[in-house]
Amino acid sequence: MMHFIGIDLAWKMSDSPSSGVPRSACVALGQAGHICSAALVYTDEEILSFITQFAKEELLVRGWRWLLGAFPSFVARFAKEGLLVGIDAPLRIPTQQPRRRKVERILARLGMPAFTPNPAWLKRIFGGIRGEVLVEKLRQLGILYQVRVNKEKPCRVVSEVYPTATLKVLYWEHSQGWTGELLEEDEFWKKFRKISIPPYKRRCTVEAKAGNLKSNLALMEKIPGPRLRIRDILSCFSGAENWPQNSEEIGAHLGHIRLNQLGDLLDATLAAYTVWRYWHLGEVKSCIVGTGEDGFVLLPCDSNLKRRIELVNDPTFAVNRY
Numbered sequence: 152m153m154h155f156i157g158i159d160l161a162w163k164m165s166d167s168p169s170s171g172v173p174r175s176a177c178v179a180l181g182q183a184g185h186i187c188s189a190a191l192v193y194t195d196e197e198i199l200s201f202i203t204q205f206a207k208e209e210l211l212v213r214g215w216r217w218l219l220g221a222f223p224s225f226v227a228r229f230a231k232e233g234l235l236v237g238i239d240a241p242l243r244i245p246t247q248q249p250r251r252r253k254v255e256r257i258l259a260r261l262g263m264p265a266f267t268p269n270p271a272w273l274k275r276i277f278g279g280i281r282g283e284v285l286v287e288k289l290r291q292l293g294i295l296y297q298v299r300v301n302k303e304k305p306c307r308v309v310s311e312v313y314p315t316a317t318l319k320v321l322y323w324e325h326s327q328g329w330t331g332e333l334l335e336e337d338e339f340w341k342k343f344r345k346i347s348i349p350p351y352k353r354r355c356t357v358e359a360k361a362g363n364l365k366s367n368l369a370l371m372e373k374i375p376g377p378r379l380r381i382r383d384i385l386s387c388f389s390g391a392e393n394w395p396q397n398s399e400e401i402g403a404h405l406g407h408i409r410l411n412q413l414g415d416l417l418d419a420t421l422a423a424y425t426v427w428r429y430w431h432l433g434e435v436k437s438c439i440v441g442t443g444e445d446g447f448v449l450l451p452c453d454s455n456l457k458r459r460i461e462l463v464n465d466p467t468f469a470v471n472r473y
Contacts, residue, residue, distance in 0.1 A: 153233040154205040155180040157423030160240040164278035176415035184377025189387040233305025235426035237312035240282035241268040243446040254441030260463040263316040314421035339455040
């Protein structure tokens with residue numbers, strides 16, 4: 152049995168109830184791609200608690216908890232319940248880093264620019280590199296950071312994902328009727344670069360934010376394969392104050408704070424979908440951008456985007472060629 156966890160991680164190390172509303176979101180998908188659970192959390196401990204509810208082992212029941220910390224790779228190898236965790240945050244940043252990691256350089260060439268993490272800046276502004284800290288805590292639970300997975304049996308792996316890029320790929324696939332038809336390179340790039348995502352996290356009016364969020368959530372429900380239903384996310388918060396019960400109730404009246412939280416949950420769902428898709432469809436419909444040494448991002452793609460990635464990854468690629 153496999154579960155797929157998506158985490159939209161707040162970067163502040165000392166995130167706690169005293170810091171205001173929670174800004175980290177967690178969403179879990181089951182084997183078939185249905186939403187099992189969703190939560191808004193503050194601390195790493197809450198995130199670990201959310202994850203481990205889907206990874207209960209006989210070892211824990213017998214009280215052999217020390218084995219997790221002592222031999223995480225051993226536990227991961229023989230886990231009966233598998234987990235793929237996708238985290239929207241930098242998980243590995245080289246200490247002696249150039250201006251941009253390889254993954255950011257490639258994403259920029261794909262028209263999907265990402266924030267360039269700087270270790271010194273992250274430590275000064277946020278108190279540390281929270282993604283790296285969380286990866287180490289997951290390692291102690293037998294959930295390992297590695298580039299590829301072995302699908303022959305349940306495994307426990309954590310990967311860096313980029314929900315904004317996932318969303319752009321989904322808008323592209325939707326525009327093509329989800330067919331995956333291979334186009335000429337020039338034709339693909341001309342169309343793909345015009346794909347835009349309705350902004351739902353950047354500074355904008357509350358009316359625009361609500362409308363764009365509904366558009367993105369509606370697209371999520373159209374994805375072939377998984378059952379990503381808005382109502383299943385919202386039902387996890389039934390009874391909460393000023394919380395919509397269905398998509399029709401999402402509007403400007405919720406205010407920026409609640410809409411931002413819904414945006415966080417959308418990102419967490421996209422993160423979970425990214426690893427779900429990788430597990431079920433493999434590298435035919437996903438690709439790994441970057442390297443394990445200086446950081447990589449797991450990205451959904453079709454044959455057109457995969458070809459483009461191979462092209463821009465070529466050292467002789469000329470940025471102004473297209």
